[in-house]
Amino acid sequence: MGGHFTFSHLEFLGRGALWTVLLSALGFLGGGVLAFMVALCRISGARIVRVASGVIVQLVQGTPLLVILFLSYFGLPAIGVPVPPLLAAGASLNLYIGVYLGETWRAAIEAVPRAQWEAAECLALTRVQRMFRVILPQAVHIATPPTVGFMVQIIKSTSLASAIGFVELARAGQIINNSLLEPFPIFVLIAATYFAICYPLSRLSRRLEARSGFAPVEGAAP
Amino acid sequence: MSGPVVILRDVHKSFGPIHVLNGVSFEVAPGSVTAIIGRSGSGKSTALRCIDRLERIDAGEIVVCGHLVSDPGLVLRKLRLDVGMVFQSYNLFPHLTVLQNITLAPRMVKRLGRAEAEALAERVLGQVGLADKAYAWPEQLSGGQQQRAAIARSLAMEPKVMLFDEVTSALDPELTGEVLRVIEDLARRGMTMVMVTHEMGFARRIADQIVFMHEGRAWEIGPPDILAAPATPDLRQFVGSVL
Numbered sequence: 001m002g003g004h005f006t007f008s009h010l011e012f013l014g015r016g017a018l019w020t021v022l023l024s025a026l027g028f029l030g031g032g033v034l035a036f037m038v039a040l041c042r043i044s045g046a047r048i049v050r051v052a053s054g055v056i057v058q059l060v061q062g063t064p065l066l067v068i069l070f071l072s073y074f075g076l077p078a079i080g081v082p083v084p085p086l087l088a089a090g091a092s093l094n095l096y097i098g099v100y101l102g103e104t105w106r107a108a109i110e111a112v113p114r115a116q117w118e119a120a121e122c123l124a125l126t127r128v129q130r131m132f133r134v135i136l137p138q139a140v141h142i143a144t145p146p147t148v149g150f151m152v153q154i155i156k157s158t159s160l161a162s163a164i165g166f167v168e169l170a171r172a173g174q175i176i177n178n179s180l181l182e183p184f185p186i187f188v189l190i191a192a193t194y195f196a197i198c199y200p201l202s203r204l205s206r207r208l209e210a211r212s213g214f215a216p217v218e219g220a221a222p
Numbered sequence: 223m224s225g226p227v228v229i230l231r232d233v234h235k236s237f238g239p240i241h242v243l244n245g246v247s248f249e250v251a252p253g254s255v256t257a258i259i260g261r262s263g264s265g266k267s268t269a270l271r272c273i274d275r276l277e278r279i280d281a282g283e284i285v286v287c288g289h290l291v292s293d294p295g296l297v298l299r300k301l302r303l304d305v306g307m308v309f310q311s312y313n314l315f316p317h318l319t320v321l322q323n324i325t326l327a328p329r330m331v332k333r334l335g336r337a338e339a340e341a342l343a344e345r346v347l348g349q350v351g352l353a354d355k356a357y358a359w360p361e362q363l364s365g366g367q368q369q370r371a372a373i374a375r376s377l378a379m380e381p382k383v384m385l386f387d388e389v390t391s392a393l394d395p396e397l398t399g400e401v402l403r404v405i406e407d408l409a410r411r412g413m414t415m416v417m418v419t420h421e422m423g424f425a426r427r428i429a430d431q432i433v434f435m436h437e438g439r440a441w442e443i444g445p446p447d448i449l450a451a452p453a454t455p456d457l458r459q460f461v462g463s464v465l
Contacts, residue, residue: 053262067311113313115309115311115313116313116315117373118276118307118309119307119309119313119314121275121276121302122274122302122305122306122307122376123302123326123327123330123331123376124299124302124303124379125326125330126299127333129330133326134315134326134328138315138316140318141462155262202259218270
């Protein structure tokens with residue numbers, strides 16, 4: 001056993017990191033669309049839509065991402081619905097992200113003062129115009145820091161996809177360690193790679209948080 | 223339009239067990255200024271909000287510019303095109319500049335082109351004395367300036383009647399003055415206005431009609447003279463307590 005860390009190990013890790021990024025991106029794309037729908041359903045004027053979406057949100061929030069992955073990858077084929085791994089991982093992440101972000105965004109929409117709706121209403125704007133021109137721009141501003149924070153968390157959570165066979169960053173490190181038996185340097189390298197992926201997002205979040213109100217950053221033209 | 227612009231007939235409104243409006247009736251003539259006065263909780267703001275259907279009434283009838291406001295099937299947007307509303311807390315849109323605040327509805331609702339809407343905005347900003355603040359953000363303005371910008375935003379939709387809901391209550395006396403001057407100017411130009419106010423001196427000076435609300439009713443209605451010679455002990459007591 002043992003041996004040296006070679007370029008092919010590095011390549012292996014790189015491919016793992018690529019999967020981590022790919023799974024995260026896939027999760028956010030579908031999850032973001034789903035989240036928007038969840039947020040709108042949760043504040044819908046129709047009671048049935050509000051209640052139904054509320055139940056789904058409760059169910060998903062009470063289930064670990066790992067179990068959702070198992071359900072879609074092992075559970076569905078067992079009842080005759082074969083699901084390829086990428087679809088299982090993508091769909092599970094979408095569901096998980098959609099529900100959590102959806103709730104965050106709903107709260108952000110509801111955090112915009114009622115008076116803003118009223119003022120827009122009194123100017124004869126339609127419901128859709130009020131939503132897109134007045135409420136959502138303010139909600140986006142409120143939701144940005146928690147959304148970025150959640151994205152960082154998801155990037156790290158994609159390591160759970162290794163449980164259904166994905167060799168993403170964490171799993172790639174584990175496999176290399178199995179042959180090299182150098183856990184400390186290898187997992188330090190893994191941690192550093194996660195950090196390199198997440199840090200820019202954290203920075204972005206802090207910059208957005210530091211910006212208060214809606215006035216442009218100093219020096220920018222209005 | 224020769225008849226009244228706003229008509230309230232025996233309007234009732236409850237919030238849960240609390241009977242806020244208990245048969246309110248009054249009318250507003252075109253080009254006139256009506257000041258609604260009264261204690262907190264007398265129902266004055268609720269009455270005003272019912273005129274623009276921000277609240278639905280339980281019984282009675284409200285007619286505004288020919289729209290039957292109490293009709294559940296009313297097309298709200300048609301009503302809102304004729305009625306302007308200014309709030310105590312300004313409610314400017316914080317993510318838009320003053321100019322964008324004003325041009326939003328003319329562009330979205332009346333489909334004006336950008337140039338046309340901005341010319342309109344400049345005109346109404348000039349009217350409220352904020353010509354130099356078009357590109358400012360709401361948070362960069364004082365309370366008085368924000369309220370004047372909110373009035374300009376409402377004016378840009380060219381309403382037939384304007385409603386003012388305690389628009390100076392959040393301002394200190396100096397800033398109150400600059401907002402009241404704008405409203406006074408509007409009155410001089412013949413704008414029909416209904417205002418809920420605590421500014422008794424102002425009400426006496428520019429109002430054509432005073433509506434004193436008490437216990438959910440239009441307790442006493444008349445020209446500003448009723449403030450000097452109240453018919454009811456309740457108005458006498460109220461005037462005594464605020465002057």
